[in-house]
Amino acid sequence: MGDFGRKIERFLEVFIEKNGYVRVLNGLQNTLLIAVTGLLIGIVIGTLIATVRVVPKYKRLPRVLNGFCSFYVGLFRGTPMVVQLLVFYYVMLPILDINMTGVQVSMMVFGLNSGAYISEIMRSGIQSVDPGQLEAGRAVGLSFHTSMMKIVIPQAVKNILPTLGNEFISLIKETSVVSFVGAADLYVAFSYIGSNSYEFMVPYLVMALIYIVLVMLISLMIRLMERSLKKSDRRN
Amino acid sequence: MIDVIDLKKSFGDVEVLKGINVTIHKGDIVVVIGPSGSGKSTFLRCLNCMEDPTSGSVIFNGVDIADMSVDINIHRRHMGMVFQHFNLFNNKTVIENIMLAPVYTRCQELSKARRKNAWLGVKNRFASADKKEEPVPITTTKAKIKEEAREDALRLLKRIGLEDKADAYPSTLSGGQKQRVAIVRSLAMNPDVILFDEPTSALDPEMVGEVLDLMKALADDGMTMVIVTHEMGFAREVATRVLFMDEGVIKESAPPEEFFAHPKNPRLQEFLSKVL
Numbered sequence: 001m002g003d004f005g006r007k008i009e010r011f012l013e014v015f016i017e018k019n020g021y022v023r024v025l026n027g028l029q030n031t032l033l034i035a036v037t038g039l040l041i042g043i044v045i046g047t048l049i050a051t052v053r054v055v056p057k058y059k060r061l062p063r064v065l066n067g068f069c070s071f072y073v074g075l076f077r078g079t080p081m082v083v084q085l086l087v088f089y090y091v092m093l094p095i096l097d098i099n100m101t102g103v104q105v106s107m108m109v110f111g112l113n114s115g116a117y118i119s120e121i122m123r124s125g126i127q128s129v130d131p132g133q134l135e136a137g138r139a140v141g142l143s144f145h146t147s148m149m150k151i152v153i154p155q156a157v158k159n160i161l162p163t164l165g166n167e168f169i170s171l172i173k174e175t176s177v178v179s180f181v182g183a184a185d186l187y188v189a190f191s192y193i194g195s196n197s198y199e200f201m202v203p204y205l206v207m208a209l210i211y212i213v214l215v216m217l218i219s220l221m222i223r224l225m226e227r228s229l230k231k232s233d234r235r236n
Numbered sequence: 237m238i239d240v241i242d243l244k245k246s247f248g249d250v251e252v253l254k255g256i257n258v259t260i261h262k263g264d265i266v267v268v269i270g271p272s273g274s275g276k277s278t279f280l281r282c283l284n285c286m287e288d289p290t291s292g293s294v295i296f297n298g299v300d301i302a303d304m305s306v307d308i309n310i311h312r313r314h315m316g317m318v319f320q321h322f323n324l325f326n327n328k329t330v331i332e333n334i335m336l337a338p339v340y341t342r343c344q345e346l347s348k349a350r351r352k353n354a355w356l357g358v359k360n361r362f363a364s365a366d367k368k369e370e371p372v373p374i375t376t377t378k379a380k381i382k383e384e385a386r387e388d389a390l391r392l393l394k395r396i397g398l399e400d401k402a403d404a405y406p407s408t409l410s411g412g413q414k415q416r417v418a419i420v421r422s423l424a425m426n427p428d429v430i431l432f433d434e435p436t437s438a439l440d441p442e443m444v445g446e447v448l449d450l451m452k453a454l455a456d457d458g459m460t461m462v463i464v465t466h467e468m469g470f471a472r473e474v475a476t477r478v479l480f481m482d483e484g485v486i487k488e489s490a491p492p493e494e495f496f497a498h499p500k501n502p503r504l505q506e507f508l509s510k511v512l
Contacts, residue, residue: 133325142309
């Protein structure tokens with residue numbers, strides 16, 4: 001047990017005296033930045049794809065778009081996140097001759113990747129809304145687009161909020177691979193502390209703890225949001 | 237007002253409507269009856285192109301709305317529709333349900349007029365003096381539109397005695413209340429005609445009366461209505477014309493007295509003997 005006490009001492013030494021906490025805060029910021037931007041981009045892309053997939057396909061344009069969307073979803077669900085990160089960072093960027101930092105690439109890849117997953121979540125959400133809702137919107141003279149935005153998607157989002165929360169949580173946890181492209185996230189910060197104190201047990205324990213607290217906070221947030229969206233269900 | 241010419245509709249290989257010809261005049265109250273599967277609902281849904289007709293035309297106020305190149309949304313604003321399952325917007329309160337379409341369409345027109353005026357300002361600068369165009373007069377604002385729509389909605393709610401439910405969500409209403417709100421929601425657009433798709437079929441028996449009373453009141457106001465229903469008593473009392481549909485065609489069309497007293501078509505005679 002005395003051994004463990006010494007380990008904590010060494011961790012605290014690097015964490016506080018050698019400014020380890022700055023790296024940790026910076027890593028936390030990057031982790032949250034990547035997950036939140038990824039989720040936001042993902043929601044936009046996912047909603048667009050889901051809408052394309054539920055549009056009636058009499059005409060050519062929706063059919064072509066639908067084909068493209070299936071390809072997109074297949075591509076991003078069919079490869080691991082790490083592979084996507086590596087391909088973007090080491091293949092796409094040099095070919096297109098663009099300069100981007102690891103964090104920027106991660107935000108983009110996380111957005112594109114979660115877009116593929118969220119599109120499926122969103123599609124099930126849209127299909128869970130009674131088709132009569134869309135019909136009623138069309139019947140009072142609103143366009144397909146307006147009826148979707150004002151009537152169907154708000155109800156769909158309410159239905160899929162728990163699943164969307166899951167997606168956000170798994171995004172947060174998946175950010176631990178962004179060090180592959182040189183983005184400094186929580187994992188990078190704690191392994192720095194570990195290698196500077198020659199002691200990995202405590203840093204990684206603390207890291208795990210931070211992830212758990214993050215995820216718990218997010219679950220709480222989602223529950224509160226759900227409750228406020230539920231007001232149209234409540235009978236009074 | 238509505239001219240239906242040789243309307244046909246198929247779902248895949250199944251031909252549901254096999255050539256319908258009807259003319260509906262202003263102030264008509266046309267009730268459509270028939271056995272289930274006869275195409276009554278499909279016929280009604282083709283009138284405002286909720287189902288796109290396979291062939292034939294629906295001439296509404298001089299425009300063939302079955303033509304795919306027509307902007308159907310503009311014409312649907314003059315054609316209310318009431319559904320069997322009410323279809324109130326669940327994420328909106330009662331008053332928002334009524335206000336949504338009028339506010340949205342009027343705001344859209346306002347923005348369009350503003351855009352046009354802005355463009356005219358640029359154009360007039362380069363036009364010779366005699367070619368300058370007058371800007372569209374804008375007399376309203378978004379806030380004003382909303383206020384007017386709210387007053388209008390409250391007036392409509394008062395008419396059906398539900399003004400205290402204005403801020404309630406549809407899930408808190410009874411079936412009859414929902415259907416009455418759905419009817420005034422379509423009224424809020426000041427439509428030329430309202431289509432009713434079995435408006436009382438999903439209601440508890442004791443709530444049917446309140447909905448029918450509202451529909452009778454509308455009829456007395458001179459609203460043009462097309463009603464698919466199984467309420468024979470209502471058809472007899474309110475209709476100006478009753479249509480009998482079977483196997484995708486209109487088998488008989490007559491004023492209610494003659495329709496119920498002296499049916500000519502043998503299929504209609506059989507149908508009436510079963511339901512009356």
